[in-house]
Amino acid sequence: MKCTAKITSKGRITIPFEVRRALGVREGDVVLFEKNGGGIRVLPKREGPSRLAAYAGIGNPGVPCNVDIAQYVREMRGHDADEDTCERAYELAEKKSALNLHDGDVRLLARGLPTY
Numbered sequence: 001m002k003c004t005a006k007i008t009s010k011g012r013i014t015i016p017f018e019v020r021r022a023l024g025v026r027e028g029d030v031v032l033f034e035k036n037g038g039g040i041r042v043l044p045k046r047e048g049p050s051r052l053a054a055y056a057g058i059g060n061p062g063v064p065c066n067v068d069i070a071q072y073v074r075e076m077r078g079h080d081a082d083e084d085t086c087e088r089a090y091e092l093a094e095k096k097s098a099l100n101l102h103d104g105d106v107r108l109l110a111r112g113l114p115t116y
Contacts, residue, residue, distance in 0.1 A: 015042075 003016040015023075015031070023044045025031060030045040 001018055001022065003019055005013040005016060007013050015025075019042070020026065023031065023042065025044045030047075032043045032045040034041045034043060
């Protein structure tokens with residue numbers, strides 16, 4: 001992305017919309033100018049917790065933080081998939097993606113039946 005901005009007589013610039021969006025900044029935010037080799041980097045200066053910090057964990061009520069969700073669900077269901085089963089599922093997913101198969105075709109592949 002290349003954008004230009006004009007410096008006013010007071011040394012001010014307007015940061016182009018595309019750059020503001022890429023940096024995730026809005027009116028009132030502070031940006032940091034950092035010398036980097038032969039140029040200057042513009043970075044958003046973040047102070048305090050993230051704007052989204054208040055929402056951390058609300059999507060998984062009752063699930064402890066820093067837990068592998070897939071493992072947690074397997075344990076809740078009372079079983080733990082062995083490595084061979086996981087590898088087979090991964091292989092089937094790759095075949096489905098590579099061959100552009102539908103779910104019914106994947107079930108046939110899982111049983112070792114040919115798809116036509």
